[in-house]
Amino acid sequence: MQPWPYPYLFAHRGGGRLAPENTLAGMATAVQYGYGAVEFDVKLSRDGVSFLLHDDTLPRTSNGQGLAATQDIAALSRLDAGSWFAPRFAGEPLPSFATIAAYCRAHRLLANVEIKPCPGREAETGREVARLAAELWQGHPAPPLLSSFAWEALLAARDAAPQLPRGWLIEEQWPADWPARLAELQAVSLHSDHLLLTAERVAAVRAAGYRVLAYTVNDPARAAELRQWGVDGIFTDALDVIRP
Numbered sequence: 152m153q154p155w156p157y158p159y160l161f162a163h164r165g166g167g168r169l170a171p172e173n174t175l176a177g178m179a180t181a182v183q184y185g186y187g188a189v190e191f192d193v194k195l196s197r198d199g200v201s202f203l204l205h206d207d208t209l210p211r212t213s214n215g216q217g218l219a220a221t222q223d224i225a226a227l228s229r230l231d232a233g234s235w236f237a238p239r240f241a242g243e244p245l246p247s248f249a250t251i252a253a254y255c256r257a258h259r260l261l262a263n264v265e266i267k268p269c270p271g272r273e274a275e276t277g278r279e280v281a282r283l284a285a286e287l288w289q290g291h292p293a294p295p296l297l298s299s300f301a302w303e304a305l306l307a308a309r310d311a312a313p314q315l316p317r318g319w320l321i322e323e324q325w326p327a328d329w330p331a332r333l334a335e336l337q338a339v340s341l342h343s344d345h346l347l348l349t350a351e352r353v354a355a356v357r358a359a360g361y362r363v364l365a366y367t368v369n370d371p372a373r374a375a376e377l378r379q380w381g382v383d384g385i386f387t388d389a390l391d392v393i394r395p
């Protein structure tokens with residue numbers, strides 16, 4: 152297995168349940184709770200700029216309307232991505248990927264960049280996010296770990312920045328073809344819904360030379376069990392309960 156610079160705990164979407172997801176305030180919360188790594192979701196604006204957002208649409212986590220893919224970065228940058236969560240986060244901006252990368256580097260936070268393309272823009276998003284990630288972390292000892300559910304995005308990321316580590320995200324069903332998929336992707340890791348994992352599956356993937364990461368784990372007992380099975384990392388929202 153390749154060297155693995157990442158800690159066991161990744162703060163999910165930045166600050167997990169303690170701060171508005173995918174914001175600078177979330178990343179600051181991860182630092183405050185002693186986390187050494189964060190996961191966040193990146194997609195492209197209409198004009199092709201990488202920014203943080205989980206959903207395809209804006210209203211759940213900002214005061215914007217409609218599809219994220221229909222807006223330019225200038226408009227997205229003016230949105231309030233904090234008020235929906237709590238009044239004390241009012242005015243928290245919807246951040247660009249470049250802003251968050253600079254924060255991570257300055258605060259020694261390692262990053263798992265989940266490529267979350269708007270529908271129909273999978274390859275373009277994978278290519279651009281990987282290209283920019285390579286640029287933003289150039290010269291840094293621990294590169295960002297790229298991951299995605301979107302296969303096309305991952306292949307495009309592989310071709311655009313082969314030197315960056317990649318993980319394949321899976322949900323709903325354990326893929327029988329995981330050895331072929333991880334080999335094709337030249338992946339370093341498999342990122343699974345923790346409910347799909349068993350001790351045997353973890354052991355098989357690790358024996359094949361890949362790391363195993365599990366999302367989203369909010370119960371400390373489950374976090375400990377997964378660790379005992381050999382899982383290499385978990386994504387958690389419970390920063391206040393699962394402490395580094």
Ligand code: G3P
Pocket residue numbers: 163164190192205265298320342366386
């Ligand atoms: O990358 C792990 C996890 O974030 C995947 O699910 O929907 O929270 O992005 P989601």
Ligand code: MG
Pocket residue numbers: 164190191192265
């Ligand atoms: Mg995610």
